[in-house]
Amino acid sequence: xxxxxQIHQVxxxxxxxxxxxxEERNELLSSIAKGLLDDWDAIVRANAxxxxxxxxxxxxxxxxxxxxxxxxxxxxxxxxxxxxxxxxGKVLERRELDSCFILSRISVPLGVIGMVFEAxxxxxxxxxxxxxxxxxxxxxxxxxxxxxxxxxxAASIMxxxxxxxxxxxxILLLTSREEVGEMLTANGDIDLIIPRGSNTFVSFVxxxxxxxxxxHSSGICHLYVSAxxxxxxxxxxxxDPKPTYPxxxxxxxxxxxxxxxxxxFIPLVATxxxxxxxxxxxxxxxxxxxxxxxxxxxxxxGKEYLALELNIxxxxxxxxxxxxxxxxxxxxxxxxxxxxxxxxxxxxRGVDSADVFVNCSTRFSDGYRFGLGAEVGISTxxxxxxxxxxxxxxxxxxxxxxxxxxxxxxxxxxxxxxxxHKELPL
Amino acid sequence: xxxxxQIHQVxxxxxxxxxxxxEERNELLSSIAKGLLDDWDAIVRANAxxxxxxxxxxxxxxxxxxxxxxxxxxxxxxxxxxxxxxxxGKVLERRELDSCFILSRISVPLGVIGMVFEAxxxxxxxxxxxxxxxxxxxxxxxxxxxxxxxxxxAASIMxxxxxxxxxxxxILLLTSREEVGEMLTANGDIDLIIPRGSNTFVSFVxxxxxxxxxxHSSGICHLYVSAxxxxxxxxxxxxDPKPTYPxxxxxxxxxxxxxxxxxxFIPLVATxxxxxxxxxxxxxxxxxxxxxxxxxxxxxxGKEYLALELNIxxxxxxxxxxxxxxxxxxxxxxxxxxxxxxxxxxxxRGVDSADVFVNCSTRFSDGYRFGLGAEVGISTxxxxxxxxxxxxxxxxxxxxxxxxxxxxxxxxxxxxxxxxHKELPL
Numbered sequence: 001x002x003x004x005x006q007i008h009q010v011x012x013x014x015x016x017x018x019x020x021x022x023e024e025r026n027e028l029l030s031s032i033a034k035g036l037l038d039d040w041d042a043i044v045r046a047n048a049x050x051x052x053x054x055x056x057x058x059x060x061x062x063x064x065x066x067x068x069x070x071x072x073x074x075x076x077x078x079x080x081x082x083x084x085x086x087x088x089g090k091v092l093e094r095r096e097l098d099s100c101f102i103l104s105r106i107s108v109p110l111g112v113i114g115m116v117f118e119a120x121x122x123x124x125x126x127x128x129x130x131x132x133x134x135x136x137x138x139x140x141x142x143x144x145x146x147x148x149x150x151x152x153x154a155a156s157i158m159x160x161x162x163x164x165x166x167x168x169x170x171i172l173l174l175t176s177r178e179e180v181g182e183m184l185t186a187n188g189d190i191d192l193i194i195p196r197g198s199n200t201f202v203s204f205v206x207x208x209x210x211x212x213x214x215x216h217s218s219g220i221c222h223l224y225v226s227a228x229x230x231x232x233x234x235x236x237x238x239x240d241p242k243p244t245y246p247x248x249x250x251x252x253x254x255x256x257x258x259x260x261x262x263x264x265f266i267p268l269v270a271t272x273x274x275x276x277x278x279x280x281x282x283x284x285x286x287x288x289x290x291x292x293x294x295x296x297x298x299x300x301x302g303k304e305y306l307a308l309e310l311n312i313x314x315x316x317x318x319x320x321x322x323x324x325x326x327x328x329x330x331x332x333x334x335x336x337x338x339x340x341x342x343x344x345x346x347x348x349r350g351v352d353s354a355d356v357f358v359n360c361s362t363r364f365s366d367g368y369r370f371g372l373g374a375e376v377g378i379s380t381x382x383x384x385x386x387x388x389x390x391x392x393x394x395x396x397x398x399x400x401x402x403x404x405x406x407x408x409x410x411x412x413x414x415x416x417x418x419x420x421h422k423e424l425p426l
Numbered sequence: 427x428x429x430x431x432q433i434h435q436v437x438x439x440x441x442x443x444x445x446x447x448x449e450e451r452n453e454l455l456s457s458i459a460k461g462l463l464d465d466w467d468a469i470v471r472a473n474a475x476x477x478x479x480x481x482x483x484x485x486x487x488x489x490x491x492x493x494x495x496x497x498x499x500x501x502x503x504x505x506x507x508x509x510x511x512x513x514x515g516k517v518l519e520r521r522e523l524d525s526c527f528i529l530s531r532i533s534v535p536l537g538v539i540g541m542v543f544e545a546x547x548x549x550x551x552x553x554x555x556x557x558x559x560x561x562x563x564x565x566x567x568x569x570x571x572x573x574x575x576x577x578x579x580a581a582s583i584m585x586x587x588x589x590x591x592x593x594x595x596x597i598l599l600l601t602s603r604e605e606v607g608e609m610l611t612a613n614g615d616i617d618l619i620i621p622r623g624s625n626t627f628v629s630f631v632x633x634x635x636x637x638x639x640x641x642h643s644s645g646i647c648h649l650y651v652s653a654x655x656x657x658x659x660x661x662x663x664x665x666d667p668k669p670t671y672p673x674x675x676x677x678x679x680x681x682x683x684x685x686x687x688x689x690x691f692i693p694l695v696a697t698x699x700x701x702x703x704x705x706x707x708x709x710x711x712x713x714x715x716x717x718x719x720x721x722x723x724x725x726x727x728g729k730e731y732l733a734l735e736l737n738i739x740x741x742x743x744x745x746x747x748x749x750x751x752x753x754x755x756x757x758x759x760x761x762x763x764x765x766x767x768x769x770x771x772x773x774x775r776g777v778d779s780a781d782v783f784v785n786c787s788t789r790f791s792d793g794y795r796f797g798l799g800a801e802v803g804i805s806t807x808x809x810x811x812x813x814x815x816x817x818x819x820x821x822x823x824x825x826x827x828x829x830x831x832x833x834x835x836x837x838x839x840x841x842x843x844x845x846x847h848k849e850l851p852l
Binding site for chain 2: 002017019095097101103105111192201206207209210212215230231232236237240241244248252326337344347349352353354355356357358359360361363364365369370371381382383384386387396397398399400401402403405406407408409411413419421
C-alpha cells in the first residue's frame with residue numbers, strides 16, 4: 001500500500017473509534033498504559049539505539065531520553081486524560097424549529113489528525129491519548145532522532161489496541177520526512193494538521209497545505225510596562241519568562257517600557273535580567289540607560305531569540321505599545337503591567353493576540369496551566385481553536401434535526417407556516 | 427495604492443469597528459439602511475445599466491434585478507441583523523486558576539472577511555450587515571454581471587459609514603476577477619475567505635489559498651428510505667427538495683432505497699417525481715421498476731445535477747446506505763426516513779456530514795430555517811463553523827488572564843504552588 005492508501009485506511013477505520021463509547025475509549029487508554037509497562041524492555045532497547053547516535057546535542061538528548069521517570073509521567077498523563085469529560089455527543093445548542101421539530105448541534109470527532117512533532121517520545125504517548133479520548137484517528141510523524149523509540153512505542157500501542165473493541169486501524173506512524181508531504185496533500189482523509197517544531201518547519205507546513213492547520217510558527221510575545229505599573233512587580237514578571245525556559249514560545253522577546261517610567265524602570269530590570277544572564281538588545285534610549293546593551297538592529301523587533309536575549313524598547317503611550325505589538329508580534333501572548341484597571345481592559349481589547357494578560361507572566365499561556373487537562377499545541381490561527389488547545393480543539397460538530405415528515409414547502413411562500421425558533425435548555 | 431495595500435488598510439482600519447460598541451454598530455446599520463433609500467435613484471440607474479447587457483440568461487436576470495421589493499427586504503434584513511444579540515466580548519469560558527487569578531475566554535471579531543459572491547446585489551447588503559454586526563472588516567467581490575449595482579450599493583454604504591463614529595475604512599469592493607487572486611494571497615490581512623458561486627470556482631478558491639476558507643463546493647445530498655420508513659412520508663419528503671429550487675445545494679442528488687421496500691416505494695416515488703418533471707437516473711433494479719429512467723452511468727453518484735434530475739439507487743442495508751453517503755456525498759446534508767428511532771440515531775451518528783436529519787426534508791439546512799438570523803453560507807469544513815453559518819461563524823475568541831504579578835516560577839518545580847482550576851459561572 002502507498003502512504004496515501006494507508007492514510008485513507010486510517011480515515012476509514014477511525015469511524016469505529018469515533019462511534020465508540022467513553023467506556024471503550026477509557027479501556028483502550030488503560031490497556032495502552034499497561035502495554036507500555038509490559039513492553040518496557042523493548043522500548044528501552046529502542047531508546048538506547050536512538051541515544052547511541054553520534055553527536056547528539058545535549059538539549060536534544062535530554063528530550064530524547066525515555067527514562068522510567070518519563071514513562072511513569074506519561075502513564076499518569078494517560079490516566080488524567082481518561083478522566084477528562086467525554087466530549088463526543090455533547091449537546092452544544094438546542095432549538096425548537098416548530099412543535100416537535102427539534103434541531104440540535106452536537107460535538108463529534110474531527111476525523112483524522114495529522115501530527116508532526118519534535119524528538120520527544122513522551123509527546124507521542126500524550127498525543128495518542130488525546131486522539132483516543134477525542135475519538136480521532138491519528139497519523140504521526142515524530143522527530144527522526146527518536147525514530148526507534150517512536151517505532152517501539154507505536155508497536156506497543158498498536159498491540160494493545162489490536163485486542164480492544166475498536167481495533168488498531170486508527171493509528172499510523174510515518175517514519176520519513178518525505179512522508180510528511182503525503183500527509184500535507186491527504187485532503188479528505190486528514191481533517192487537521194498540527195505541526196510542532198522549528199519556526200521554519202511550521203511555516204513550511206502552513207504554506208504547503210490546504211488542509212486546516214492548528215499551531216503557531218513563531219512566539220514573539222511582549223510585556224508592556226505602562227506609566228501606571230507597579231515597577232517592582234513589573235521587574236519580577238519581566239524576569240520570569242526567559243530564565244525558566246528561554247526557547248519557550250510564550251517567553252517575551254520584547255519588553256516595551258513607557259517613557260514616563262523608563263529612567264527608573266530600565267536600570268532596575270536590566271540589573272535583574274543581567275543577574276539571570278539575559279542579554280539586552282536596546283533602542284537608543286535603553287542603550288543610554290544601560291550602556292552594556294547591544295544596540296537595536298533592523299529586524300530585531302520581529303525576531304524570536306529562542307535564547308537568553310530580549311529587546312527593550314521605550315514607547316510613548318499605550319497606543320504606541322499596542323500598535324507595536326500588533327505590528328511586530330506573532331499574535332500569541334502579550335501582557336501589560338498596570339495598576340489602572342481601565343488601561344488593562346483597553347490593552348486586552350486592543351491587542352489582537354490569542355492570549356492577552358494583565359499583571360502576570362506570559363508563560364501562563366499553556367494548556368496545563370489554563371486547566372485544559374492536556375495540550376496538543378498553541379494556536380495563533382483565528383478560526384477554530386485559538387491559544388492553548390486541549391481536547392475541545394480536536395472536536396467538530398454536526399447538526400441533527402428530527403421531524404415527522406416536515407417539508408420546506410410548508411414553510412415557504414404566501415401561506416408559509418412560521419417557525420417558532422425557540423431556544424431550548426441543553 | 428496596490429490592491430494588497432488597500433486590503434492592508436482595511437485590516438488596519440477595521441480595528442475601530444472591532445472596538446466599537448453595539449450601539450455604534452446598530453447606528454451604523456440603521457444609517458446604511460437609510461442611505462439605501464436616499465441613494466435609491468442612483469442604485470436603480472446602476473442596476474438598469476447591468477440589466478442592459480445583452481444575452482443575460484433569465485435565471486441570472488431574476489437574481490440581478492434590484493427591485494423596490496428586494497430593497498425593502500434587505501432593509502428589513504438589516505433591521506433584523508441589528509436586533510441579533512451582540513457577540514463581541516461575550517464570555518465563553520471562565521476559570522479560576524488560583525485565588526483572585528481568573529482566566530476567561532471571550533468572543534472577538536475574526537478581523538477581515540474576504541467574500542466572493544454571486545451576481546445578487548441583495549447578497550452584498552446582507553453580507554455587509556453581518557460584517558458590521560460582528561465587527562469585522564470586509565473585502566467584497568461580487569459577480570461581474572452586477573458590477574454597476576454593486577458599485578452603487580458600496581458607494582452608498584461608504585457614504586453612510588463615513589459620517590459614522592467608526593468611519594468607512596472597514597469596507598473595500600473589488601471589481602475585477604484578477605483581484606480575487608490578491609485576496610487569496612493576503613495572508614495576515616484577511617482572516618477568513620467565504621467563496622460562493624459555482625462548484626468549480628469554490629474548489630479553485632479552496633485549492634489556491636492557505637487562508638482559512640468557509641463554505642462548500644458541491645452539495646451532494648442524499649435521502650435514504652429505510653426498510654422501516656413510512657413510505658407516503660418518504661415520497662413527500664423525496665419530492666420536496668428538487669422542484670422548489672432544483673439548483674439548491676441542499677437538494678438531494680441521490681435517493682437511496684432499501685431493497686426490502688424498493689418494489690413498493692420506487693414506482694410510487696417515480697410517479698410523484700415525474701409529475702414534478704424530475705428526470706430519474708436509475709441503477710439496474712430501478713430501471714427494471716421504472717422503465718423510462720436513464721440507466722446509471724459511471725460518475726453519476728458523485729454528480730451534483732443542479733437541475734430537475736436525481737439518482738435512485740437500491741441498497742441492501744442501513745450500513746450500505748451510510749457507506750454510500752460517506753463515499754460519494756459531499757458531507758453537506760443527508761437524511762433518513764424511518765419509523766425506527768434507534769435506526770435514525772445510528773444514521774445520525776454514522777453519517778459524516780454537517781447536517782444529518784431524520785424524517786424531514788434536506789432543504790431545512792439553511793441559516794434562516796435553523797434560526798440563525800441570517801447566513802453567510804453553509805460550511806462543509808470540519809473546523810471552525812460547520813453547516814449553516816450565521817454571526818457566530820464570523821467570530822474568533824481570545825483568552826484574558828488578570829492577576830497581581832503572578833509568576834510561572836511560583837507554580838513550577840519541587841515546591842510548586844498548585845492551581846485551583848475551578849470552573850466559574852459565565
